[in-house]
Every structure is written in structure tokens, then in C-alpha cells.
Amino acid sequence: MANGCTAGHMLCGMSRLSVRSTIATITFFATAVAVHLLHPGQQPPRIVPQQFKALTVLLLQIPFLFYRFIIPALAPKKWYQNISSFAVAVHFALGLALAGMLQPSKIQNFLALPMSPNFDPSLAFVAIGGLVPNVLAWTTQLRYASKPVFGAKFSLPDTDGIDWKLIVGSIIFGAGWGWSGICPGPGIVLEGAFVERWRSIGTWILGMSVGRLITPS
Numbered sequence: 001m002a003n004g005c006t007a008g009h010m011l012c013g014m015s016r017l018s019v020r021s022t023i024a025t026i027t028f029f030a031t032a033v034a035v036h037l038l039h040p041g042q043q044p045p046r047i048v049p050q051q052f053k054a055l056t057v058l059l060l061q062i063p064f065l066f067y068r069f070i071i072p073a074l075a076p077k078k079w080y081q082n083i084s085s086f087a088v089a090v091h092f093a094l095g096l097a098l099a100g101m102l103q104p105s106k107i108q109n110f111l112a113l114p115m116s117p118n119f120d121p122s123l124a125f126v127a128i129g130g131l132v133p134n135v136l137a138w139t140t141q142l143r144y145a146s147k148p149v150f151g152a153k154f155s156l157p158d159t160d161g162i163d164w165k166l167i168v169g170s171i172i173f174g175a176g177w178g179w180s181g182i183c184p185g186p187g188i189v190l191e192g193a194f195v196e197r198w199r200s201i202g203t204w205i206l207g208m209s210v211g212r213l214i215t216p217s
């Protein structure tokens with residue numbers, strides 16, 4: 001598995017200027033583009049996009065107030081991590097919906113590259129919007145901090161090498177992403193919209209379990 005989703009390497013890893021994450025991102029993206037161009041397949045059902053207004057965007061930032069200010073002030077320490085993780089996940093899901101990343105066709109049209117008349121650059125703006133603030137936060141503050149504000153220590157990867165597991169996992173992830181236009185994060189959110197796609201999450205769980213058995217850490 002390629003660390004779950006594009007966000008894992010691209011946002012968390014590349015924002016720390018990690019060579020390992022950069023290699024993984026290049027590998028799974030190149031694989032996804034190749035798979036899509038070689039086998040475009042049938043476009044999946046479109047989700048009708050919503051028309052968001054400025055007020056809507058502001059209201060969607062309410063979860064940030066909860067996990068940054070309200071939860072730390074009110075929640076017992078032993079519950080804070082679980083409660084804040086849930087709030088962050090809800091905020092992430094809302095962001096996916098707002099950006100249109102729950103529409104597989106938007107991903108596949110991005111992977112078609114600018115040569116295609118159907119090219120959709122939305123994913124690039126999502127990536128830039130997520131990557132730039134994280135790079136700035138890491139280079140100016142986080143890398144010099146002794147610990148998180150609401151945690152005992154940072155949980156950072158203990159390896160930075162480029163090995164076959166990283167490359168093979170990235171290729172497998174890229175192939176699935178390019179074929180379906182869905183990665184695990186949006187896929188889990190989509191389970192509520194397309195219940196008949198339960199096989200996709202089952203396939204991911206099976207693949208991750210088998211991969212864990214084959215390549216134990």
C-alpha cells in the first residue's frame with residue numbers, strides 16, 4: 001500500500017521536504033497517468049456538483065474551531081486525541097466534497113493531462129492549496145518545535161530510504177487510482193453515496209491486510 005492516499009505522501013511527506021515521499025508521489029502519479037491513458041475505460045457515475053457560496057465556505061470552517069480551540073479547552077486529555085481526530089476527519093470529508101474530489105470523473109479528467117479537451121485542473125489547485133501552507137508551517141515552525149502544541153511528541157516516520165516496497169506499493173496505488181479515479185479517502189466518503197460499491201472498500205482492506213502479512217515492518 002502506498003501509505004493510504006495521496007495526502008499521506010504529498011501533503012504530510014512532501015511538506016517535510018521528504019525525498020522518499022517525493023519519489024512515491026512521482027511514482028504513483030506517473031503510474032496513474034499511464035493507466036488512465038492506456039485504458040480510459042467507462043466514466044463512472046458523476047455526482048452532481050453543488051454550488052457553494054462564500055458563506056458556505058466560511059461555515060465549513062467550523063470544525064477547525066472545534067479541534068483547534070473548543071475541544072482542547074473542554075475535552076479531557078484522555079479523550080482529546082480521539083475527539084479531535086474525528087473532527088479533523090469530518091473537516092477533511094467536507095473539503096473533499098467542496099473541492100469536487102468525490103467525483104471520479106474529475107480525477108480521471110485531471111489524469112488525462114492538458115492534451116485532452118476534457119482536462120480538469122481542479123486536483124492541481126487542491127494539491128497546491130494543501131501543500132503550500134504545510135510547507136510554510138514545516139519550514140518556519142514545526143521543524144524547530146520540540147513537540148506538538150497538544151501532544152507529547154511528533155509521530156514522524158523512522159525511515160527515509162527508497163526501497164522496493166515503496167516503489168511497488170506506489171505503483172499498485174497509482175494503478176488503482178488511475179483505473180477508478182478513487183483513492184481510499186474519497187472512497188470511504190463515497191460509500192455513503194454509492195452503497196453498491198462496498199466491494200471497493202473490501203478490496204482495499206484485503207489488499208492492505210495481505211500487504212501487511214507479506215511485508216511486515
